[in-house]
Amino acid sequence: MTTTPSNTENNKPYELDDHLPYRIAVISNILQLGRDIEIRKITDLGSRELRVLLNIGTYSPVSAAQIAFQTKLDSYTVSRGVKTLLNQELIEKRSLPNNKKEKLLYLTRKGKALYDQVTESLKRRDEQFASFxxxxxxxxxxxxxxxxxxxxxxxxxxxxxxxxxxxxxxxxxxxxxxxxxxxxx
Structure with missing residues (x-):
């Protein structure tokens, strides 16, 4: 049985490098927070936890569901990030006075100090990245x-x-x- 090559003149390969979603994904992969040595010098948190920490620091008080929506991470991923940050005492959960079921997330003093260090590094990175x-x-x-x-x-x-x-x-x-x-x- 012979197979037909997909690269015939009438059936050229797709130009993946011209595919906008692919290019954006590649840039996103390059810029993952966990890959940046400056961030690694500050903390050993993974990219997931850093995204959650940054969202809490920026939008606090915020719910895990709001973080999932803002970051477009699935709720399970956000939940795992929240659990890690709680275990490291970087964040805390507080119930709403009128709704004990819903919990909002806040940075602890330790979390705020880390948030400040990370965002300072991110500001420098942003300036360098888009300097042109x-x-x-x-x-x-x-x-x-x-x-x-x-x-x-x-x-x-x-x-x-x-x-x-x-x-x-x-x-x-x-x-x-x-x-x-x-x-x-």
Missing amino acids: LTEKQRQSLIKNLQKLEQQAVELLAQHALKEQDAGHELSGDQKEIIRWFNKMD
Whole structure:
């Protein structure tokens, strides 16, 4: 049995380097907080825990569900990050006075000190990373990235909803994307 090569003249390989989501993912992989030696000198927390810590420090008080939505991490990943940060006494949970079930997350004094160190490093990294951009270009890029994020959520939610409408079972990730889509303004 012979197989047909996928690289025939009529069937050229896909130009992956021109695929925008792929390029964004590659940059994201490069910039993972856990890969940055400056961050590694400050803390041995993993990327997941750092994302959670940064969100708590920036948006506190905040719930784990809000962190999952803001970071687009699944709730299980956020839960594991919260557990690690609680065990290291970097954050604490507090109940709402009128709702004992819902817990909000806060930095502890130790967590605030780490947050301050990490964000100082992130500020330097941000300046170095985008040093070739003018302020106008930077703001335009941020605006376009926000639009791309919204578009990505909408696109993936539409795909998931189409599958759901066809009677197919959705994965947890697909259900999460639909929840994100429904929360978007």
